[in-house]
Amino acid sequence: MFPKADWANFVDEQEKLVANKLSNVEITKTNELPKSDVSSDETDQPSLADSSFLQKLIRKGLVDNKNDLEIQRQDPNSPLFSVKTFEALELKPNLLKGVYEMGFNAPSKIQETALPTLLTDPPQNLIAQSQSGTGKTAAFVLAMLSRVNPDLRYPQVLCLSPTYELAVQTGEVAAHMVKYCPEIELKSAVRGEEVPRGSKLTEQVVIGTPGKVLDWALKFRVFDLSKITVFVLDEADVMIDTQGHQDQCIRIHKCLSQTCQMMFFSATYNQKIMDFAEIIVKNPIIIRLKREEESLDNIKQYYVKCASQQEKYNAVTNIYGTVGVGQAIIFCHTRRTANWLAEKMSKDGHAVAILTGELSVEQRIHVLDRFRNGTEKVLITTNVLSRGIDVEQVTIVVNFDLPLDGNGQPDCETYLHRIGRTGRFGKHGIAINLVDSSEAMEICQTFEKHFGRKIKYLNADDSDEIEKIGA
Incomplete structure (x- = not known):
């Protein structure tokens, strides 16, 4: 088990480690170069x-990038629209409360564009590009948490990040967002985290790295990938362009159901990566930055x-x-x-x-x-x-x-x-x-x-x- 309180403590410890490292970093004077x-x-x-x-x-806390987003492909039967307030998304009240406590007063550009699509029924697949610091993590975390059925005590949402640090950061956002939703539990699938052999995960949300997730799902079988209803690939360009991660993601993807909702988010996509993503994600709506x-x-x-x-x-x-x-x-x-x-x-x-x-x-x-x-x-x-x-x-x-x-x-x-x-x-x-x-x-x-x-x-x-x- 890794309930929200423990997750918050875990994140605090990570932040303290970083702070200690920073305190030991000397300011580089102009006449004392490395x-x-x-x-x-x-x-x-x-x-x-x-x-x-x-x-x-x-980029944490920086002003949003002003480049507009453009919808390169959308489902004509489900026209994409944008929202200007979080209330318009008709979120669960306690989830909305967590969003506001995090300091989000109004959706950022990527949030107001992507969230209506991600929360609509039937679920839509999405490939989205937005620069770091523009709120894309909060966008997909809010979307995946909104899809959780709290009455079901097994993993329904899987979010993959390429590194331990990125997974921890995503977990921090999720933990803050579900602060007032005790019925939703998170599980960290990163190095240092272990599960007893023969046990089964009861948390609805798993956030981790590909190697650990593969071990838990296929080697130790502590959860069933075929029951995952939402699959999020964060930093998709890194995942797809890194050979080891790409192979692991393909193995995980093959175990998912045909109806699983796919969300790919990244700051950049070159054509090679986009071509690969479109093979993996069926009939995606694509949101990209206008050409720089x-x-x-x-x-x-x-x-x-x-x-x-x-x-x-x-x-x-x-x-x-x-x-x-x-x-x-x-x-x-x-x-x-x-x-x-x-x-x-x-x-x-x-x-x-x-x-x-x-x-x-x-x-x-x-x-x-x-x-x-x-x-x-x-x-x-x-x-x-x-x-x-x-x-x-x-x-x-x-x-x-x-x-x-x-x-x-x-x-x-x-x-x-x-x-x-x-x-x-x-x-x-x-x-x-x-x-x-x-x-x-x-x-x-x-x-x-x-x-x-x-x-x-x-x-x-x-x-x-x-x-x-x-x-």
């Missing part, structure tokens, strides 16, 4: 699961020709010193370059923060909090931060190195996410690409052609010309 093996020139690619968890944490390329209209894009690393550095300092910017993010391809640049800018008196994959999740959050609070005006990072972080004051993004994929080809998706860190919330932004070779110029032209947006030449030695781009 030490690293500067001889290492490895690219800094984060794991999908780590990135997903990081985005959830750093539309936001590029708010971003002025430039390229600067540089003959060396030093010229790149000179261009960065000239631009940053001339344009009246709020805060800037500079993207590098490797940790080595990021550390070199941070140390050099720091010595020249700039308030610089650095964020690379060698930092723990807690340290990254600490660095980002300082940047978001304006303690440092320049954040130097690698691809660990190409997605998801919205800091309203960021007005300029610099690609110190142009983004390449694992095969050394121009990475258009990462380029889009990088420069999309500016021009947020309808404001104007500036993206600067530093070009130091004919190959780099070709990469820049690839981005220009792919997005259909002109990337203009900028002479970084001409202060008058630099001033104009900030006007």
Whole structure:
């Protein structure tokens, strides 16, 4: 058994552990940069699961992303509509009470769009995209809890997350939401949790990771997957794009009934992942963010020709010193370059923060909090931060190195996410690409052609010309 009170204690313990770790993280002063093996020139690619968890944490409490959602497919017999209040959803009174106590006064965009579909009868399958921090966890948790029949004492709802931390976070939301619903019980299926052999689960909601769920359902048979009526896949892009998780999810999916309601939620979906999801989810309603390329209209894009690393550095300092910017993010391809640049800018008196994959999740959050609070005006990072972080004051993004994929080809998706860190919330932004070779110029032209947006030449030695781009 893992009743709500125990779950709350469990979550509190996890939060204390994180707090203790944070208390031991020293604030990185601009003249005391993290030490690293500067001889290492490895690219800094984060794991999908780590990135997903990081985005959830750093975006907690931030303003909702203003990109509108679009319905790409809907059931013509069940027209999708949106609600402006939680009362309009006709929720159970005690569930509604828990929602309001959590501080939700009105549905967010993803909630008002997805919940009417998820709560309608007959149940609808859904594939939904919404950025971290926009309330998607609360959306699917509220939907799955609303489907529980409290009179039945066996698992009816299964929610899978790719990592222990994400499962705990979802459990925390669910525990708060059912605070006034003692008839609904939760069970955590994560590492460290065990069930006696030969026993059967009596909790209606199981929240956990794929490996543990497989063990409990197929190996120890403590609950029956065929009786699950709601299946939620959180961070679906991570699940589908991670080989081990994908195999486990397929095995679980095969055991579910044909009438089980499927809810797939994620911050991002590329076409490959979407194609796979549509094979798994029958006749889904699809809610996605409008293509972020539309936001590029708010971003002025430039390229600067540089003959060396030093010229790149000179261009960065000239631009940053001339344009009246709020805060800037500079993207590098490797940790080595990021550390070199941070140390050099720091010595020249700039308030610089650095964020690379060698930092723990807690340290990254600490660095980002300082940047978001304006303690440092320049954040130097690698691809660990190409997605998801919205800091309203960021007005300029610099690609110190142009983004390449694992095969050394121009990475258009990462380029889009990088420069999309500016021009947020309808404001104007500036993206600067530093070009130091004919190959780099070709990469820049690839981005220009792919997005259909002109990337203009900028002479970084001409202060008058630099001033104009900030006007």
